[in-house]
């Protein structure tokens with residue numbers, strides 16, 4: 302008798318779980334809420350799909366259980382991802398360690414996965430939104446309800462994603478399924494998302510992009526920093542460094558605390574070098590207007606705003622300007638301070654931090670509360686930075702959960718309950 306495995310959610314993790322389980326000889330059905338599988342994959346990597354990273358660094362992941370995460374990534378890591386995709390016909394290319402399909406089309410990643418689902422005879426039920434999982438006695442059948450339909454499986458993999466980008470199908474309903482069977486979740490917040498700030502003058506400087514070092518402050522302590530292209534918008538800040546820091550900021554905001562961010566727009570200058578630069582500019586350009594004096598340092602709109610904040614008039618002669626006001630402009634270039642009072646919603650977030658804790662699962666990602674129910678992908682309390690980290694986790698966890706779900710030996714191991 303073939304083992305019957307049900308996969309709830311046909312995203313990256315669900316498709317990997319389905320393919321792996323079917324290759325192990327299981328009879329696999331994917332229950333997907335959308336009218337098609339893998340919708341989110343199409344928007345990844347700006348349509349190019351950054352599906353992994355050859356320079357994967359564990360420090361770039363966040364989870365409540367790093368040891369378990371490390372073990373999982375050892376069992377199915379980047380090179381396994383490369384072999385898997387090459388094995389289903391996808392040519393890959395690498396840029397600074399970042400892995401993409403060679404044709405730079407995310408649709409190719411989805412296509413090879415879909416072709417493999419079909420080649421393995423995996424049934425896909427689209428438009429099948431699961432509302433309830435009813436685990437049976439240990440080793441018994443698990444019932445899954447979707448509308449009026451009830452399905453029965455030997456094992457189930459829950460791969461519904463988190464709550465980010467709900468237009469792609471991951472609307473947080475997987476979290477409710479996990480709670481129904483007894484899991485206590487790590488609270489979730491949007492991650493890899495834009496931040497909203499309270500400064501009233503943001504409209505005047507919106508549209509600027511600049512290389513910058515960005516630091517997050519909590520109670521006067523710098524808790525995180527990133528460097529990269531910062532984007533100023535009419536409501537706040539965006540760009541890769543902001544995305545990377547957003548999950549830490551959002552967890553602080555969740556505790557009703559305001560967060561300060563400082564931006565250094567000249568991160569390549571050391572302190573002495575910067576002082577020398579200021580002294581040199583004073584010598585050479587002291588016969589100009591304030592505006593002319595600061596021209597060429599940073600984007601013009603930003604310099605004009607900094608002059609305004611320092612109380613300087615752009616047209617006044619620099620030799621008559623208040624020296625401390627000139628210093629303030631120099632300081633703002635190195636330490637522009639903004640107050641973050643919110644973030645964009647899950648609609649704009651690339652991932653969702655929080656979810657089902659790894660501690661509540663076995664090493665094969667099987668629920669300690671409901672034997673026979675496995676979890677994979679973003680629904681778990683693992684999220685990573687930009688750079689292929691989140692899809693790598695989807696492939697890794699999908700592989701491990703799919704393999705174990707198809708392997709009946711896993712079920713008695715679930716005796717390690719009682720957390």
Ligand SMILES: Cc1cc2nc3c(=O)[nH]c(=O)nc-3n(C[C@H](O)[C@H](O)[C@H](O)COP(=O)(O)OP(=O)(O)OC[C@H]3O[C@@H](n4cnc5c(N)ncnc54)[C@H](O)[C@@H]3O)c2cc1C
Pocket residue numbers: 309310311312313314315332333334335338339340341342344345346347350351352353429430431432460461462463465466469470471472474475650651652677678679680688689690691692693695
């Ligand atoms: C714009 C954008 C760009 C991104 N770019 C990258 C990138 O380049 N590299 C990278 O590593 N990561 C990227 N990510 C993150 C990455 O796409 C996700 O972390 C990953 O797709 C998560 O896979 P998943 O299978 O866990 O969840 P999802 O891909 O969200 O799939 C979950 C599936 O489950 C279905 N579903 C949900 N609830 C139910 C239910 N109750 N019943 C049945 N089906 C259900 C959904 O319809 C969906 O198809 C990006 C994300 C976004 C939004």
